[in-house]
Amino acid sequence: MPTALPISGDLPEFRVLGPLDIRARGRQLQITAPRLQAVLGALLLRADEVVPAQHLMDSVWEDNLPADPANQIAVCVSMLRRKLERAGAGRDLLLTHPPGYRFVADGVRLDTFTVRQLRDEAREHLAAGDSEAALSRLKSALSLWRGPVLSGVTRRAWQPEVRRWEEEQVAVRESVSDLQLELGLHEELIAELSVFVQQQPLLERPRGQLMLALARSGRQADALQLYRDTSSLLREELAVTPGEELRRLHEQILRGTAPVPQPEADPESAVAEPAPAVPLLASVVAPGPQQNGPCQLPGDLAEFVGREEELAALRKSLVPGTGSVPVAAIVGPGGTGKTALAVHAAHQLRPVFSDGQLYVNLRGMDEHPVTPEEALARFLRELGLPGSAIPQTLDERSEQLRSLLADRRMLIVLDNARDVRQVRPLLPGTGSCGVLLTSRARITTAPTTCVLELEVFEQHQALALLDRLVGRKRLSAEPHVAAELTEYCGRLPLAVRIVGTKLASKPHWTLEKAASRLANERRRLDELAHESLEMRTSLELSHQGLSSAARKLFRRLALLTTPDFSEWICAPLLDMPLAEGEDLLEELLDARLVDVTSPAGAGQPRYRMHDLVRLYALERVHETEPKAERTAVLTRAAATALALADLAHRTVCGGDFTVLHSLARQPPAPADVLERMASDPLRWYESDRATITALCQQAAAEGQDEIAWDLAATSRCLFSVRFHFDDWQVTHESALSAVRRQGNNRGAAAMLLGLGDLYLTRRHYERAVPLLEESRRLFREVDDRYGHALALRKAACADRITGRFDRALARWRESLPVLRSVEDLEAQAQVLRWSGQTLIEMERYEEAEVFLRDAEKVVQGFRGRSAAQVRFSLADLHLARGDLERAAEAYELSLEASTPIGDPSGRAYALAGLATVDVRRGRLHEADERLRQALEIARAIQDPLMEAQVLLGLGRSRRAAHDLSGAASLFREGAELCRRMGAPARLEQIRRAMAELPQAVT
Structure with a gap:
């Protein structure tokens, strides 16, 4: 997270903690269009993060997506850039970062970042013993909230971010109250909290703080009345009674023994990240019951950072009672810190589970995991049962455990669980106990009340961990390198911990030296090892539990250079039916070696490998599969992408028109993949455009020039319609290099034609003309009349735009017979339409109508792009003749036809x-x-x-x-x-x- 900048009127200001408010150069910028508000709001809530376009679509339209949402989002971003630039806020605040966009927070004032800066300053003042300065900073932070987050704009898709800032506000308010109590500012606290508890009536902790302030001000009667009001409210609204700590405070006030605040053992805790807004802190009330049972927990990590929301959720869900057993599960890939979080949470919960804590590492990913029988024997011995009294059978041991735990307040931590069969016998039978388990896969049949999916760290969390391990002095000396180190680690907690401990053990190393060693991908996993910590070992545990077929898929997925992928890719990678490939992909998901990147309900899901996981998989594929086999795998994948691109191309162009194909024989595409995508190939294209580009580049790099140029050429029309210029250029230039290395003149001619068309589309005519002329020459050399006609018609387009109308018309006349002979309806329609359009501009209306009517006949019966364009040109003709009624009708038809194909x-x-x-x-x-x-x-x-x-x-x-x-x-x-x-x-x-x-x- 960038450092929040000091308040200055010269900086553009963006405020989201209340109604959306933007100010630049001393003036407020009004953004009233709901779509623009939704896009900007979503980007500001995730400032300095890449926000996927899909999230922006969900923010704008929720469940009612239009026909072409991606382009409409691009339009919204473009409009926002212009508005911000004109207002003086700067155009470079909104950057395009596939697969989405990023709001750049450097150089602006963003209220959410200012809150975090003030909170950090408060923490530093508190550590230095200056409570008054800490209180001042926190009150400044609290004043930045002007109402509900983005009130009037909030969307359903934003709920996690909005909830996070609601929790942040509560946490800051509670920290302010703690300091006011410590400093004896009771009257001030009473005035402020009396308003706050009306706004947040169901939060117990602020009510406890208000009760304490009232009692210390000599208003015991008011404090007791507040408790009675709270008790009635909780009973009416939630059918519950006040929590134990609030009840204890009530009793202390009744006895006249309300506690005097004690300094926090950890000065950072008073201004921590958002904490659960339920019970009072132990520092406010008398201590709870002492531990009187076994504690098998491993030692807590002194440098534990982050995961505040997860800790709050665990504290909230693991509450002993009289109902069913509360069970919380922490799941996620290897290296995300599941065990560290579980142990840390368990230590925090020791006062709650005062009869003890049992712990076992079930080693679920090992070749020989701990059996339930063995785990039960350990627990029973720890609970005082002699070895001779431990039953022999699993059922009897499980019954004995439940009997010993009945009515006892004990927490059981089951670390690294494999499946429900390993877990279920270890569960207690009464709700007085709690269970906290960790696993790489969801154990869906266990009676979990809370499931936390751990992801990689946010960058500020990863930097905080490095700071704890390495020291702030070293990090502040090389701040940019510190951020680079966390990215090399993929912000995976285990990897960051390894780098941090290695740097801590080598004080003579600079951060730059560590970064330079990690920069080499081939050695990165070697570098991510220190003493007993090793990234590769963690990945091997997940890998060894896979079936042989899933291991093969895992290896081959690493060959893809695309940032993410769809399910269909599994079929060509493995040369097997799609359904079987999907089952194996699910196995990788269960092992947390692959992640789902698209939200639920977003259509076809997309998947990705973490960077470090992919490096490990690459090691495996290079060790086990020869070069020829790897090339064959990529060729099958590219051939399938080619077949799917051809389906999408035919949808846009009405058939296999205006495109040249390689004459080389390619592997057949899986029929079941084609069948699934046939219903909406354009949706496939929008989803897998990056896959097309990556496979084209990889095929070119592997010397597979024929499939590389065919894939680029087939996708050209799609790139053109959607204005994806970068993909268009990258694919064609990569394929052009490949065909030239092989001396493939026909492929070179096709790629030069595509690049010339690209520069025509981008209106760079001086660059387009030489490429198109070179393409024509090469097509003549290889005697490809069709290719020559396609190049000639595009060269004529350049002639028309540059004012050489007669030459354009002559070239179109020359190309038309060839296009007719190969029955390319789309190209015919284009040539006839362009000829008619040019004649309209030359005011030769009768001749123009002949060409346009011929074009209308050609496109009759197919719904390609040219059908809409012919109607548009006829509308131009009606307009030129002054027939407004027919012109309007034709324009409307053209507009209607353009929408379905986006x-x-x-x-x-x-x-x-x-x-x-x-x-x-x-x-x-x-x-x-x-x-x-x-x-x-x-x-x-x-x-x-x-x-x-x-x-x-x-x-x-x-x-x-x-x-x-x-x-x-x-x-x-x-x-x-x-x-x-x-x-x-x-x-x-x-x-x-x-x-x-x-x-x-x-």
């Missing part, structure tokens, strides 16, 4: 066309609204040619509204765009529009 470019052009009709009809408000939407899309997808056209439309609308200076400004902005990109034809249109304005205005 074509933002087609949507923007249709909106601009409808706006032109609106202007001519005098409906200027409607025109401006449509044009604003179109402008947002144009800027979001970074299309300057479209942006220039929309600015032209906006200028005409302003001119019609007699806002001549506004019109001139918009025309000048559009003209400058055209000059920069080299688009003389569009520039001429804008110049003609400017010429219609009075000369004094222009």
